[in-house]
Amino acid sequence: MDEDLMDILCCPLDKHELELEVDEREGEEIIAGRLICTECGEAYPIEDGIPNLLPPDMREDAPA
């Protein structure tokens, strides 16, 4: 994802702003990292350039 996407992304749960933590980037493109809600603290992973902003209990690793 491009870093300038931060202007329009928000937490899917409480709609507050997100903070970007970058693990890997290629120019403007964030390849890996996480988006952390400045209000509730929920962390949303960025993997393979695509942020996973599903609510935590809809994620792949959520307990069934």
Added chain:
Amino acid sequence: MGETDPDDHRMRACVREVYDEIASHFSKTRANPWPEIEAFLDDVSPGGLGLDVGCGNGRHLALVADRTDRALGLDASRALLAEARSRLSDVGEVTLLQGDAAGLPLAAGTVDVGLYVATIHHLPDRATRRASVDELARVLAPDGRALVSAWSTTHDRFDAPDDGEGFDTTVDWTLPDGRTVPRFYHIYAPPEFDADLAASDVAVEETFVSSGNCFARVRSDG
């Protein structure tokens, strides 16, 4: 939006898992854009931010990208997003997001052109379906416009009584190896679709039925 029932989230996670499983085959059968969507996109003012909620393999996302400065594709299924990425590798300003239609991860008033096509019928209950339309209303810019569609009881494959009521069902997807994977659907009766849209936060411009689907052209109510 308040607390959501955990069972409800589990069902939506199941729909996501189904599409993760069938993504590659599903994508091969979803090549051509719908004429209703091309007509809608022809009518919107070009430019701004586009959003395709439930973008699947991205078959409509390239059209959105043609009409807007930047197109966002959101889907719950990672595998479908991977299909979209390989399909759209030569299309300009396209960004893919994994997310839930009933809880959009976008700031209010940002989207100029929205598609919410053939997706709402996968949400398991009426409250969640209505909440998802409220979410669309929230993210639409004051002059933003969107097209919503859902599978309807008027489709040839359903032998439904014409009583104005929709119904829940599962529709099997058959993989090339013969295995079938069930997908949850709520099949909308047109009056019910109109009522759900009218009860939501969007301003409805018009609703119509075409090719077995209910459609609504909507605006932000702001």
